[in-house]
Amino acid sequence: MVLSSSPDQVVTRAPGAISLQIYAPVSESQLMQVLRLHHTVMYIFYGLLGVTRILGSTTNCLPVFLTKLALSNAFLVQAFIMYNHTHGRVVVDIFLHKILALATVLTGVVSFMEVLTKNNITLELLRSSLILLQGTWLWHMGFVLYNPTGGFEWDLTDHHSNMLLTVYFCWHYAFAYIIIGVNYAVITWLVKWRCRKFCSMQIPLLKNSEQEQELEEM
Template structure:
Protein backbone atom coordinates (compact mmCIF):
# COMPACT_ATOMS: atom_id res chain seq x y z
CA UNK A 1 0.00 0.00 0.00
CA UNK A 2 3.00 2.30 -0.07
CA UNK A 3 1.70 4.10 -3.14
CA UNK A 4 -1.43 5.74 -4.49
CA UNK A 5 -2.42 2.55 -6.32
CA UNK A 6 -1.77 0.55 -3.17
CA UNK A 7 -4.47 2.57 -1.39
CA UNK A 8 -6.82 2.79 -4.38
CA UNK A 9 -7.03 -1.01 -4.71
CA UNK A 10 -8.38 -1.77 -1.21
CA UNK A 11 -10.40 1.45 -1.34
CA UNK A 12 -12.22 0.27 -4.45
CA UNK A 13 -12.72 -3.19 -2.93
CA UNK A 14 -14.34 -1.85 0.24
CA UNK A 15 -16.40 0.75 -1.62
CA UNK A 16 -17.86 -1.84 -3.98
CA UNK A 17 -18.42 -4.25 -1.07
CA UNK A 18 -20.29 -1.60 0.92
CA UNK A 19 -22.54 -0.71 -2.02
CA UNK A 20 -23.20 -4.37 -2.86
CA UNK A 21 -24.02 -5.26 0.74
CA UNK A 22 -26.43 -2.31 0.92
CA UNK A 23 -28.35 -3.49 -2.14
CA UNK A 24 -28.34 -7.13 -1.01
CA UNK A 25 -29.51 -6.50 2.54
CA UNK A 26 -32.14 -3.99 1.39
CA UNK A 27 -33.62 -6.58 -0.98
CA UNK A 28 -33.62 -9.29 1.67
CA UNK A 29 -35.17 -6.98 4.24
CA UNK A 30 -37.97 -6.05 1.84
CA UNK A 31 -38.68 -9.68 1.01
CA UNK A 32 -38.69 -10.68 4.69
CA UNK A 33 -41.29 -8.01 5.41
CA UNK A 34 -43.52 -9.26 2.61
CA UNK A 35 -45.09 -12.59 3.54
CA UNK A 36 -46.74 -13.15 0.16
CA UNK A 37 -46.04 -15.82 -2.39
CA UNK A 38 -43.59 -13.69 -4.34
CA UNK A 39 -41.32 -13.11 -1.38
CA UNK A 40 -40.70 -16.83 -0.98
CA UNK A 41 -39.50 -16.97 -4.57
CA UNK A 42 -37.24 -13.92 -4.44
CA UNK A 43 -35.75 -14.63 -1.01
CA UNK A 44 -35.57 -18.40 -1.01
CA UNK A 45 -32.75 -20.03 0.88
CA UNK A 46 -31.39 -21.45 -2.38
CA UNK A 47 -31.15 -18.06 -4.09
CA UNK A 48 -29.53 -16.50 -1.02
CA UNK A 49 -27.03 -19.32 -0.86
CA UNK A 50 -26.09 -18.83 -4.52
CA UNK A 51 -25.50 -15.13 -3.91
CA UNK A 52 -23.35 -15.87 -0.87
CA UNK A 53 -21.26 -18.36 -2.86
CA UNK A 54 -20.69 -15.85 -5.67
CA UNK A 55 -19.87 -13.07 -3.19
CA UNK A 56 -17.42 -15.23 -1.25
CA UNK A 57 -15.71 -16.32 -4.47
CA UNK A 58 -15.23 -12.70 -5.53
CA UNK A 59 -13.83 -11.73 -2.11
CA UNK A 60 -11.45 -14.70 -2.19
CA UNK A 61 -10.27 -13.71 -5.68
CA UNK A 62 -9.56 -10.10 -4.71
CA UNK A 63 -7.83 -11.24 -1.52
CA UNK A 64 -5.48 -13.39 -3.56
CA UNK A 65 -4.88 -10.52 -5.99
CA UNK A 66 -4.08 -8.22 -3.06
CA UNK A 67 -1.62 -10.68 -1.52
CA UNK A 68 0.14 -11.27 -4.84
CA UNK A 69 0.31 -7.53 -5.54
CA UNK A 70 1.90 -6.86 -2.14
CA UNK A 71 4.43 -9.65 -2.54
CA UNK A 72 5.36 -9.48 -6.22
CA UNK A 73 4.49 -5.90 -7.14
CA UNK A 74 7.07 -3.17 -7.66
CA UNK A 75 9.34 -3.11 -4.60
CA UNK A 76 7.64 -6.11 -2.99
CA UNK A 77 9.53 -8.63 -0.82
CA UNK A 78 8.78 -11.55 -3.16
CA UNK A 79 8.16 -13.88 -0.20
CA UNK A 80 11.45 -12.89 1.49
CA UNK A 81 10.74 -12.04 5.12
CA UNK A 82 14.31 -11.61 6.39
CA UNK A 83 17.38 -10.25 4.60
CA UNK A 84 20.23 -12.43 5.84
CA UNK A 85 22.82 -10.33 4.00
CA UNK A 86 21.82 -6.99 5.56
CA UNK A 87 20.55 -8.74 8.71
CA UNK A 88 17.16 -7.02 9.01
CA UNK A 89 13.49 -7.69 8.31
CA UNK A 90 12.53 -7.15 4.68
CA UNK A 91 9.53 -5.00 3.64
CA UNK A 92 7.49 -5.55 6.79
CA UNK A 93 4.87 -3.04 5.62
CA UNK A 94 4.14 -5.22 2.59
CA UNK A 95 3.95 -8.28 4.83
CA UNK A 96 1.46 -6.44 7.07
CA UNK A 97 -0.74 -5.61 4.10
CA UNK A 98 -0.54 -9.15 2.71
CA UNK A 99 -1.59 -10.49 6.12
CA UNK A 100 -4.64 -8.21 6.07
CA UNK A 101 -5.66 -9.64 2.70
CA UNK A 102 -4.97 -13.15 4.04
CA UNK A 103 -7.59 -12.83 6.77
CA UNK A 104 -10.24 -11.61 4.34
CA UNK A 105 -9.33 -14.59 2.18
CA UNK A 106 -9.84 -16.86 5.20
CA UNK A 107 -13.24 -15.26 5.80
CA UNK A 108 -14.22 -15.91 2.18
CA UNK A 109 -13.00 -19.51 2.36
CA UNK A 110 -14.99 -20.24 5.52
CA UNK A 111 -18.04 -18.57 3.99
CA UNK A 112 -17.75 -20.81 0.92
CA UNK A 113 -17.56 -23.89 3.14
CA UNK A 114 -20.60 -22.77 5.14
CA UNK A 115 -22.78 -22.08 2.10
CA UNK A 116 -21.75 -25.12 0.06
CA UNK A 117 -21.84 -27.71 2.85
CA UNK A 118 -23.46 -28.29 6.22
CA UNK A 119 -20.09 -28.65 7.95
CA UNK A 120 -20.22 -25.45 10.02
CA UNK A 121 -22.81 -23.23 11.73
CA UNK A 122 -24.12 -20.29 9.74
CA UNK A 123 -22.99 -17.67 12.27
CA UNK A 124 -19.35 -18.63 11.74
CA UNK A 125 -19.12 -16.40 8.67
CA UNK A 126 -19.92 -13.31 10.75
CA UNK A 127 -17.33 -14.37 13.33
CA UNK A 128 -14.68 -14.72 10.63
CA UNK A 129 -15.66 -11.34 9.16
CA UNK A 130 -15.30 -9.72 12.59
CA UNK A 131 -11.88 -11.35 13.01
CA UNK A 132 -10.79 -10.14 9.56
CA UNK A 133 -11.77 -6.55 10.36
CA UNK A 134 -10.14 -6.76 13.80
CA UNK A 135 -6.90 -8.10 12.32
CA UNK A 136 -6.88 -5.26 9.78
CA UNK A 137 -7.27 -2.64 12.51
CA UNK A 138 -4.81 -4.39 14.83
CA UNK A 139 -2.07 -4.42 12.19
CA UNK A 140 -2.76 -0.81 11.19
CA UNK A 141 -2.53 0.25 14.83
CA UNK A 142 1.06 -1.01 15.04
CA UNK A 143 1.86 0.02 11.48
CA UNK A 144 2.51 3.71 12.11
CA UNK A 145 5.74 3.94 14.11
CA UNK A 146 8.15 6.62 12.91
CA UNK A 147 5.69 8.26 10.50
CA UNK A 148 4.74 11.90 10.10
CA UNK A 149 2.02 13.48 12.22
CA UNK A 150 -0.55 13.71 9.41
CA UNK A 151 0.34 10.24 8.15
CA UNK A 152 -0.44 8.78 11.59
CA UNK A 153 -3.62 10.85 11.90
CA UNK A 154 -5.22 9.72 8.62
CA UNK A 155 -4.57 6.09 9.51
CA UNK A 156 -5.96 6.50 13.03
CA UNK A 157 -9.15 7.97 11.55
CA UNK A 158 -9.36 4.88 9.36
CA UNK A 159 -9.33 2.73 12.50
CA UNK A 160 -12.63 4.22 13.70
CA UNK A 161 -14.37 2.66 10.70
CA UNK A 162 -12.42 -0.61 10.89
CA UNK A 163 -13.01 -1.28 14.58
CA UNK A 164 -16.61 -0.13 14.17
CA UNK A 165 -17.08 -2.80 11.51
CA UNK A 166 -15.48 -5.32 13.86
CA UNK A 167 -18.00 -4.56 16.60
CA UNK A 168 -21.00 -4.59 14.26
CA UNK A 169 -19.97 -7.87 12.60
CA UNK A 170 -19.54 -9.42 16.05
CA UNK A 171 -23.03 -8.28 17.09
CA UNK A 172 -24.43 -9.83 13.91
CA UNK A 173 -23.36 -13.24 15.19
CA UNK A 174 -26.20 -12.99 17.71
CA UNK A 175 -28.58 -10.75 15.72
CA UNK A 176 -28.32 -12.03 12.17
CA UNK A 177 -30.71 -10.35 9.77
CA UNK A 178 -30.98 -7.14 11.82
CA UNK A 179 -31.27 -4.49 9.11
CA UNK A 180 -29.96 -1.71 11.38
CA UNK A 181 -26.72 -3.58 12.07
CA UNK A 182 -26.39 -4.60 8.43
CA UNK A 183 -26.81 -1.07 7.10
CA UNK A 184 -24.45 0.28 9.76
CA UNK A 185 -21.79 -2.16 8.59
CA UNK A 186 -22.47 -1.11 5.00
CA UNK A 187 -22.02 2.55 5.95
CA UNK A 188 -18.72 1.93 7.74
CA UNK A 189 -17.49 -0.20 4.83
CA UNK A 190 -18.23 2.62 2.38
CA UNK A 191 -16.41 5.03 4.72
CA UNK A 192 -13.41 2.73 4.78
CA UNK A 193 -13.41 2.51 0.99
CA UNK A 194 -13.62 6.25 0.33
CA UNK A 195 -11.15 6.99 3.13
CA UNK A 196 -8.53 4.69 1.60
CA UNK A 197 -8.78 6.84 -1.52
CA UNK A 198 -8.46 9.98 0.61
CA UNK A 199 -5.33 8.61 2.31
CA UNK A 200 -3.86 7.88 -1.10
CA UNK A 201 -4.49 11.45 -2.27
CA UNK A 202 -3.00 12.90 0.93
CA UNK A 203 0.15 10.78 1.21
CA UNK A 204 0.79 10.07 -2.47
CA UNK A 205 -0.88 12.86 -4.48
CA UNK A 206 -0.89 11.88 -8.18
CA UNK A 207 -0.76 15.56 -9.14
CA UNK A 208 -0.49 18.92 -7.43
CA UNK A 209 1.61 19.96 -4.42
CA UNK A 210 2.42 17.56 -1.61
CA UNK A 211 0.75 17.92 1.78
CA UNK A 212 2.69 19.31 4.73
CA UNK A 213 2.57 16.34 7.13
CA UNK A 214 3.44 18.55 10.12
CA UNK A 215 0.89 21.34 9.62
CA UNK A 216 -1.80 21.20 12.39
CA UNK A 217 -4.26 22.98 10.09
CA UNK A 218 -4.04 20.04 7.72
CA UNK A 219 -4.96 17.75 10.61
CA UNK A 220 -8.00 19.89 11.40
CA UNK A 221 -9.10 19.83 7.78
CA UNK A 222 -8.59 16.07 7.45
CA UNK A 223 -10.66 15.46 10.58
CA UNK A 224 -13.50 17.53 9.14
CA UNK A 225 -13.04 15.74 5.82
CA UNK A 226 -13.56 12.41 7.59
CA UNK A 227 -16.94 13.66 8.81
CA UNK A 228 -17.81 14.54 5.22
CA UNK A 229 -16.91 11.01 4.15
CA UNK A 230 -19.20 9.64 6.87
CA UNK A 231 -22.05 11.89 5.74
CA UNK A 232 -21.48 10.83 2.12
CA UNK A 233 -21.55 7.15 3.11
CA UNK A 234 -24.78 7.62 5.07
CA UNK A 235 -26.33 9.37 2.07
CA UNK A 236 -25.26 6.62 -0.34
CA UNK A 237 -26.63 3.85 1.87
CA UNK A 238 -29.90 5.72 2.51
CA UNK A 239 -30.47 6.46 -1.17
CA UNK A 240 -29.77 2.87 -2.20
CA UNK A 241 -32.08 1.54 0.50
CA UNK A 242 -34.91 3.86 -0.60
CA UNK A 243 -34.39 3.03 -4.28
CA UNK A 244 -34.24 -0.72 -3.84
CA UNK A 245 -37.20 -1.12 -1.49
CA UNK A 246 -39.99 0.35 -3.68
CA UNK A 247 -38.66 -1.58 -6.68
CA UNK A 248 -38.62 -4.82 -4.72
CA UNK A 249 -42.10 -4.22 -3.33
CA UNK A 250 -43.40 -3.61 -6.87
CA UNK A 251 -41.69 -6.77 -8.08
CA UNK A 252 -43.19 -8.75 -5.22
CA UNK A 253 -46.66 -7.41 -5.99
CA UNK A 254 -46.38 -8.33 -9.67
CA UNK A 255 -45.02 -11.78 -8.87
CA UNK A 256 -47.75 -12.43 -6.29
CA UNK A 257 -50.50 -11.27 -8.65
CA UNK A 258 -49.16 -13.48 -11.45
CA UNK A 259 -48.98 -16.55 -9.21
CA UNK A 260 -52.50 -15.97 -7.81
CA UNK A 261 -53.98 -15.56 -11.30
CA UNK A 262 -52.16 -18.69 -12.42
CA UNK A 263 -53.61 -20.64 -9.47
CA UNK A 264 -57.09 -19.29 -10.19
CA UNK A 265 -56.90 -20.53 -13.77
CA UNK A 266 -55.77 -23.97 -12.60
CA UNK A 267 -58.48 -24.07 -9.94
CA UNK A 268 -55.97 -24.27 -7.12
CA UNK A 269 -57.70 -21.34 -5.40
CA UNK A 270 -61.50 -21.23 -5.07
CA UNK A 271 -63.19 -17.90 -4.49
CA UNK A 272 -66.28 -17.82 -2.22
CA UNK A 273 -69.67 -18.07 -3.92
CA UNK A 274 -70.61 -14.60 -2.63
CA UNK A 275 -67.93 -13.19 -4.90
CA UNK A 276 -69.60 -14.60 -8.00
CA UNK A 277 -73.06 -13.45 -6.81
CA UNK A 278 -71.81 -9.90 -6.41
CA UNK A 279 -70.15 -10.09 -9.80
CA UNK A 280 -73.40 -11.23 -11.44
CA UNK A 281 -75.41 -8.44 -9.79
CA UNK A 282 -73.01 -5.80 -11.07
CA UNK A 283 -73.09 -7.35 -14.54
CA UNK A 284 -76.92 -6.94 -14.70
CA UNK A 285 -76.84 -3.23 -13.80
Protein backbone atom coordinates in the same frame (compact mmCIF):
# COMPACT_ATOMS: atom_id res chain seq x y z
CA MET B 1 10.48 -10.54 17.01
CA VAL B 2 13.80 -10.19 18.81
CA LEU B 3 15.60 -6.91 19.37
CA SER B 4 19.30 -7.50 19.68
CA SER B 5 21.23 -5.53 22.29
CA SER B 6 24.37 -5.59 20.18
CA PRO B 7 24.33 -2.76 17.62
CA ASP B 8 27.42 -4.14 15.89
CA GLN B 9 25.98 -7.58 15.25
CA VAL B 10 26.20 -8.58 11.60
CA VAL B 11 23.52 -10.82 10.16
CA THR B 12 24.04 -12.92 7.05
CA ARG B 13 21.00 -14.28 5.23
CA ALA B 14 20.04 -15.29 1.75
CA PRO B 15 19.17 -12.50 -0.71
CA GLY B 16 15.45 -11.76 -0.80
CA ALA B 17 14.77 -13.65 2.43
CA ILE B 18 12.42 -12.05 4.95
CA SER B 19 13.97 -11.78 8.39
CA LEU B 20 11.70 -12.34 11.38
CA GLN B 21 14.22 -10.67 13.68
CA ILE B 22 15.10 -6.99 14.08
CA TYR B 23 18.68 -6.08 14.90
CA ALA B 24 19.78 -2.68 16.17
CA PRO B 25 20.29 -0.32 14.53
CA VAL B 26 17.17 -0.86 12.41
CA SER B 27 17.84 -0.37 8.72
CA GLU B 28 15.40 1.03 6.19
CA SER B 29 15.15 -2.31 4.41
CA GLN B 30 14.25 -4.07 7.68
CA LEU B 31 11.53 -1.51 8.36
CA MET B 32 10.07 -1.98 4.87
CA GLN B 33 10.05 -5.74 5.40
CA VAL B 34 8.10 -5.34 8.63
CA LEU B 35 5.58 -3.05 6.91
CA ARG B 36 5.13 -5.60 4.14
CA LEU B 37 4.68 -8.26 6.78
CA HIS B 38 1.85 -6.18 8.26
CA HIS B 39 0.02 -6.27 4.94
CA THR B 40 0.68 -9.98 4.57
CA VAL B 41 -0.91 -10.72 7.94
CA MET B 42 -4.02 -8.75 6.95
CA TYR B 43 -4.27 -10.66 3.67
CA ILE B 44 -3.96 -13.96 5.55
CA PHE B 45 -6.95 -13.17 7.77
CA TYR B 46 -9.06 -12.05 4.80
CA GLY B 47 -7.96 -15.24 3.06
CA LEU B 48 -9.22 -17.22 6.05
CA LEU B 49 -12.51 -15.36 5.66
CA GLY B 50 -12.71 -16.47 2.04
CA VAL B 51 -11.98 -20.09 2.96
CA THR B 52 -14.66 -19.93 5.65
CA ARG B 53 -17.20 -18.61 3.16
CA ILE B 54 -16.40 -21.36 0.68
CA LEU B 55 -16.64 -24.10 3.29
CA GLY B 56 -19.82 -22.61 4.72
CA SER B 57 -21.53 -22.65 1.31
CA THR B 58 -20.35 -26.12 0.30
CA THR B 59 -20.67 -28.08 3.55
CA ASN B 60 -23.15 -28.24 6.41
CA CYS B 61 -20.53 -29.01 9.07
CA LEU B 62 -19.73 -25.39 9.96
CA PRO B 63 -22.04 -23.17 12.05
CA VAL B 64 -23.90 -20.48 10.14
CA PHE B 65 -22.47 -17.64 12.24
CA LEU B 66 -18.85 -18.70 11.65
CA THR B 67 -18.59 -16.63 8.46
CA LYS B 68 -19.59 -13.44 10.23
CA LEU B 69 -17.22 -14.26 13.08
CA ALA B 70 -14.36 -14.65 10.59
CA LEU B 71 -15.36 -11.31 9.04
CA SER B 72 -15.28 -9.64 12.45
CA ASN B 73 -11.86 -11.13 13.22
CA ALA B 74 -10.46 -9.93 9.89
CA PHE B 75 -11.62 -6.36 10.54
CA LEU B 76 -10.32 -6.32 14.12
CA VAL B 77 -6.92 -7.64 13.04
CA GLN B 78 -6.78 -4.99 10.30
CA ALA B 79 -7.62 -2.27 12.84
CA PHE B 80 -4.90 -3.49 15.23
CA ILE B 81 -2.30 -3.54 12.46
CA MET B 82 -3.29 -0.16 11.04
CA TYR B 83 -3.06 1.43 14.47
CA ASN B 84 0.51 0.14 14.82
CA HIS B 85 1.43 0.76 11.16
CA THR B 86 2.74 4.26 11.84
CA HIS B 87 6.40 3.87 12.79
CA GLY B 88 8.62 6.47 11.18
CA ARG B 89 5.70 8.39 9.66
CA VAL B 90 4.89 12.08 9.90
CA VAL B 91 2.02 13.65 11.83
CA VAL B 92 -0.66 13.71 9.12
CA ASP B 93 0.22 10.21 7.91
CA ILE B 94 -0.16 8.85 11.45
CA PHE B 95 -3.50 10.61 11.86
CA LEU B 96 -4.82 9.17 8.60
CA HIS B 97 -3.93 5.63 9.65
CA LYS B 98 -5.48 6.05 13.10
CA ILE B 99 -8.74 7.29 11.62
CA LEU B 100 -8.76 4.28 9.30
CA ALA B 101 -8.14 2.05 12.31
CA LEU B 102 -11.13 3.66 14.08
CA ALA B 103 -13.45 2.96 11.14
CA THR B 104 -12.15 -0.60 10.88
CA VAL B 105 -12.58 -1.44 14.56
CA LEU B 106 -16.15 -0.10 14.45
CA THR B 107 -16.82 -2.38 11.46
CA GLY B 108 -15.40 -5.33 13.38
CA VAL B 109 -17.57 -4.59 16.44
CA VAL B 110 -20.73 -4.28 14.32
CA SER B 111 -19.85 -7.53 12.52
CA PHE B 112 -19.46 -9.26 15.89
CA MET B 113 -22.85 -7.90 16.98
CA GLU B 114 -24.31 -9.59 13.89
CA VAL B 115 -22.99 -12.89 15.25
CA LEU B 116 -25.09 -12.40 18.40
CA THR B 117 -28.23 -11.29 16.55
CA LYS B 118 -29.82 -12.97 13.53
CA ASN B 119 -31.13 -11.12 10.44
CA ASN B 120 -30.87 -7.62 11.88
CA ILE B 121 -31.20 -5.31 8.87
CA THR B 122 -30.08 -2.27 10.89
CA LEU B 123 -26.73 -3.86 11.75
CA GLU B 124 -26.25 -5.07 8.19
CA LEU B 125 -26.82 -1.58 6.80
CA LEU B 126 -24.52 -0.09 9.43
CA ARG B 127 -21.79 -2.59 8.55
CA SER B 128 -22.20 -1.80 4.85
CA SER B 129 -21.89 1.94 5.49
CA LEU B 130 -18.72 1.42 7.56
CA ILE B 131 -17.15 -0.77 4.86
CA LEU B 132 -17.98 1.91 2.28
CA LEU B 133 -16.43 4.48 4.62
CA GLN B 134 -13.19 2.49 4.73
CA GLY B 135 -13.06 2.33 0.94
CA THR B 136 -13.63 6.05 0.34
CA TRP B 137 -11.23 6.99 3.14
CA LEU B 138 -8.49 4.83 1.59
CA TRP B 139 -8.96 6.79 -1.63
CA HIS B 140 -8.71 10.03 0.32
CA MET B 141 -5.53 8.82 2.03
CA GLY B 142 -3.99 8.09 -1.35
CA PHE B 143 -4.71 11.62 -2.60
CA VAL B 144 -3.40 13.23 0.60
CA LEU B 145 -0.18 11.21 0.79
CA TYR B 146 0.69 10.76 -2.89
CA ASN B 147 -1.73 12.93 -4.94
CA PRO B 148 -1.62 11.14 -8.32
CA THR B 149 -2.98 14.24 -10.07
CA GLY B 150 0.24 16.14 -9.33
CA GLY B 151 -1.61 19.22 -8.06
CA PHE B 152 -1.90 20.55 -4.52
CA GLU B 153 0.33 18.79 -1.99
CA TRP B 154 -0.56 18.57 1.69
CA ASP B 155 1.89 19.65 4.35
CA LEU B 156 2.22 16.33 6.18
CA THR B 157 3.99 17.94 9.14
CA ASP B 158 1.28 20.53 9.89
CA HIS B 159 -0.92 19.70 12.90
CA HIS B 160 -3.65 21.98 11.57
CA SER B 161 -4.24 19.58 8.66
CA ASN B 162 -5.58 17.04 11.15
CA MET B 163 -8.44 19.39 12.03
CA LEU B 164 -9.48 19.65 8.39
CA LEU B 165 -9.12 15.91 7.85
CA THR B 166 -11.48 15.33 10.78
CA VAL B 167 -14.17 17.29 8.92
CA TYR B 168 -13.44 15.36 5.71
CA PHE B 169 -13.83 12.06 7.56
CA CYS B 170 -17.28 13.10 8.80
CA TRP B 171 -18.24 14.06 5.23
CA HIS B 172 -17.11 10.65 4.04
CA TYR B 173 -19.37 9.01 6.63
CA ALA B 174 -22.31 11.21 5.61
CA PHE B 175 -21.68 10.25 1.96
CA ALA B 176 -21.66 6.56 2.93
CA TYR B 177 -24.96 6.98 4.77
CA ILE B 178 -26.53 8.70 1.76
CA ILE B 179 -25.36 5.99 -0.66
CA ILE B 180 -26.62 3.17 1.58
CA GLY B 181 -29.92 5.01 2.21
CA VAL B 182 -30.55 5.63 -1.49
CA ASN B 183 -29.76 2.00 -2.36
CA TYR B 184 -32.07 0.76 0.39
CA ALA B 185 -34.92 3.05 -0.72
CA VAL B 186 -34.58 2.15 -4.41
CA ILE B 187 -34.38 -1.61 -3.80
CA THR B 188 -37.32 -1.49 -1.38
CA TRP B 189 -39.42 0.40 -3.94
CA LEU B 190 -38.49 -2.03 -6.71
CA VAL B 191 -39.37 -5.05 -4.58
CA LYS B 192 -42.74 -3.59 -3.55
CA TRP B 193 -43.50 -2.55 -7.14
CA ARG B 194 -42.62 -6.02 -8.37
CA CYS B 195 -44.77 -7.65 -5.71
CA ARG B 196 -47.74 -5.45 -6.58
CA LYS B 197 -47.34 -6.24 -10.26
CA PHE B 198 -46.98 -9.96 -9.62
CA CYS B 199 -50.00 -10.06 -7.29
CA SER B 200 -52.19 -8.13 -9.76
CA MET B 201 -51.29 -10.65 -12.48
CA GLN B 202 -52.19 -13.57 -10.22
CA ILE B 203 -55.62 -12.25 -9.22
CA PRO B 204 -57.31 -12.76 -12.65
CA LEU B 205 -55.65 -16.17 -12.95
CA LEU B 206 -57.17 -17.18 -9.63
CA LYS B 207 -60.58 -15.90 -10.72
CA ASN B 208 -60.42 -17.89 -13.96
CA SER B 209 -59.52 -21.08 -12.11
CA GLU B 210 -62.41 -20.57 -9.69
CA GLN B 211 -64.84 -19.99 -12.56
CA GLU B 212 -63.63 -23.15 -14.28
CA GLN B 213 -64.22 -25.17 -11.11
CA GLU B 214 -67.76 -23.77 -10.79
CA LEU B 215 -68.54 -24.69 -14.41
CA GLU B 216 -67.28 -28.22 -13.88
CA GLU B 217 -69.45 -28.64 -10.78
CA MET B 218 -72.52 -27.46 -12.71
